[in-house]
Amino acid sequence: MGGELHIVGLGPAGVGAAIAASKMGLKPVIYESMPKAGVKPCGRGVPEVGDLPGRIPKDSIMSEVKGAIMYVDGEHLFEMRGFLEGYIVDKGRMLEAMAVEAGAEIVYRAKYDHKTGEVKLPGQGRVRLERGVFAGGHPYYSGDKILAIQWVMRGKPETPEGMLEIHFDTTIMGYLYVFPKDDKAFEVGIGGFSSRSRLLARLEEFIKSREDLRRMEKLRLEGAKIGLGGLRIGRLNGLVKAGESAGFVLPLTGEGIRPSMISGFEAARAMIEGSDPIKSMERSSMGRAVETQKRILDLVMKLTVEKRRELLKSLTPKAHAEIALGRLRKAVLALELAKSPRAASILLQAL
Numbered sequence: 001m002g003g004e005l006h007i008v009g010l011g012p013a014g015v016g017a018a019i020a021a022s023k024m025g026l027k028p029v030i031y032e033s034m035p036k037a038g039v040k041p042c043g044r045g046v047p048e049v050g051d052l053p054g055r056i057p058k059d060s061i062m063s064e065v066k067g068a069i070m071y072v073d074g075e076h077l078f079e080m081r082g083f084l085e086g087y088i089v090d091k092g093r094m095l096e097a098m099a100v101e102a103g104a105e106i107v108y109r110a111k112y113d114h115k116t117g118e119v120k121l122p123g124q125g126r127v128r129l130e131r132g133v134f135a136g137g138h139p140y141y142s143g144d145k146i147l148a149i150q151w152v153m154r155g156k157p158e159t160p161e162g163m164l165e166i167h168f169d170t171t172i173m174g175y176l177y178v179f180p181k182d183d184k185a186f187e188v189g190i191g192g193f194s195s196r197s198r199l200l201a202r203l204e205e206f207i208k209s210r211e212d213l214r215r216m217e218k219l220r221l222e223g224a225k226i227g228l229g230g231l232r233i234g235r236l237n238g239l240v241k242a243g244e245s246a247g248f249v250l251p252l253t254g255e256g257i258r259p260s261m262i263s264g265f266e267a268a269r270a271m272i273e274g275s276d277p278i279k280s281m282e283r284s285s286m287g288r289a290v291e292t293q294k295r296i297l298d299l300v301m302k303l304t305v306e307k308r309r310e311l312l313k314s315l316t317p318k319a320h321a322e323i324a325l326g327r328l329r330k331a332v333l334a335l336e337l338a339k340s341p342r343a344a345s346i347l348l349q350a351l
Contacts, residue, residue, distance in 0.1 A: 004029050005268060006239075007104075008112045008119070009135030010037040012257045013243025015098045016264030017133040019054045022102035024272045030099060031110035031119045031129075037099075038092030040137065041150065041222035043179045043187060045164070046257050047086035047325055051285075053265035054102070060094035061087045063180045066162035070320065072312045073170055079163070084321045088180050091257065112136065117237030133267050134239035135260070141245050143229020146174065148254065149199050150189025150223070151207070155216030157186060169202065170308040173301060176206050178213075188213060191226065191254055193301075226254045230294035231287060233278050240277045242267040248286065251293045253324050262286045289326030295350035296323070303346075314343045323347075 005021035007014045010032035018028035045065060046056065065088060067081035099106055109122045114136070118126045138145060157178055159165050165178035174192020181187050190203045207213045231247040233240075242248065243260035250259055263281050270280035281287050300308055315323075319336035322328060333351065337344035 003027055005272065006129045006132030007031070007135060007264075007268075008129070008132065008239060009033075009137060009243070010095055010099060010106060011040075011135050011137055011243055012095065012260035013135035013245075013248065013264030013267075014133065015095050015102070016053050016261035016266075017135065017242065017268035018099050018102040018104040018264075020265045020268035021272065022104070024269065026272060028099070028102055028104035030104050030106045031112060032106060032108050033111050035108050036092055037095040038090075040224050042091070042148070042224065042256065043150075043177060043189065043254075044089050044091050044181075044257070045086060045179060045255070046089055047084070047255070049086075049258075049325055049327065052258060052261060054098050054261070056087060056089060057094060057097040057101075060090045060097055062090055062182045063088045064162055065164060068164040068166050069159070070166050070168070070317075072168040072309055074167075075313075077313065078317050080317045080321055083318060084325070089257075114140065114236055117239075130238055131271070132239050133264060133271070134236045134241045134245060135243040135264055136236075136241075136245045138225050138227045138244045140236065140241065141227035141229075141232060141247060143227055143232050143247055145225045145227050145229070146191055146193055146254075147196055147199060148189060148191035148224055148226055149196070149203060149221065150177075150187045151203070151221055152181060152185055152219045153188055153213070153216040154185050154219055156212075157188075157210075157216065158212040159186075167206070168312055170305045170312070172199070172202065173297075173308075174199075176203065185219065186216070188216075196223070226256065228254065228294075228297070231282065231290055233281050233287075235278075240267050240271060242281065246281065248281075248290060250290060250324075250326050251297045253293075255324075255326075259286050259290065259326070286326065289328055292328055292350060293323070293326060296347060299346060299350055311343050311346060314340045316340060319343070 172192030270277035
């Protein structure tokens with residue numbers, strides 16, 4: 001491969017691959033089709049569990065997350081503090097800063113043609129990529145997808161500072177959320193297995209139901225598809241797929257920044273070492289977490305709405321966090337599921 005690692009996409013997976021290349025003595029070259037990084041709208045939450053391959057730049061952290069307030073079908077469940085912490089980040093700034101720190105050469109407005117395997121460089125003709133990492137995102141993902149829609153709103157809801165709000169909706173197998181964006185704005189959104197019109201109607205109903213949200217100013221409506229169908233790792237014109245294009249999104253939560261970055265790092269590390277990057281990603285702890293969550297999702301999809309509600313209400317806060325984060329430590333889960341025999345009878349089929 002010479003002294004360079006070629007990467008398509010300046011998303012989380014592309015940055016993870018760049019970090020691996022830098023640590024292993026290669027220069028990362030990233031081809032990004034957009035004029036800047038991180039344009040896909042999302043909740044931008046990154047849990048702090050110590051498994052990211054790189055350090056989050058301090059100037060990209062917009063707010064700290066101290067925990068979450070959980071609801072199911074309008075009923076308050078509990079507050080999770082002490083084991084669901086992390087950050088809300090400026091995704092674009094974070095990705096660009098981490099790539100620069102890895103010594104990456106970034107080529108913006110470089111369009112990759114998936115039919116020919118060539119990159120069209122701005123004003124410089126084309127170059128064919130024979131090997132490298134492909135991090136092209138959800139358009140190249142072949143599994144099931146859902147839609148997430150959110151309003152960016154100016155103002156301050158009644159949510160306690162540093163806390164996220166997560167409102168499970170068992171009818172759509174998804175949830176509504178209130179996440180801080182910065183010190184003046186919040187993201188109020190929804191994602192689930194339903195049509196765009198129904199999701200948008202449910203989101204508007206949620207906003208209208210709360211005086212604090214009604215007082216806030218709607219700035220813009222955003223939406224994006226999220227691949228939740230499990231791993232679809234493979235190759236595209238010789239490039240190894242990583243990130244969301246390979247299914248590295250946690251199916252139960254839609255979290256993608258951390259899983260994608262880990263997958264990109266793992267793909268590049270294995271490729272540079274000469275081992276099989278596809279098997280390495282499949283066997284990684286994050287690969288196993290994605291597949292385990294997918295099995296849980298498939299099981300829950302078969303339940304009635306009442307059974308889904310009962311399952312969510314019976315899990316302990318620690319069990320919720322352990323499953324949602326994809327950590328799935330057997331000792332922790334065994335202890336927590338012992339307190340929730342009804343949940344255990346369902347979840348143990350997938351664990």
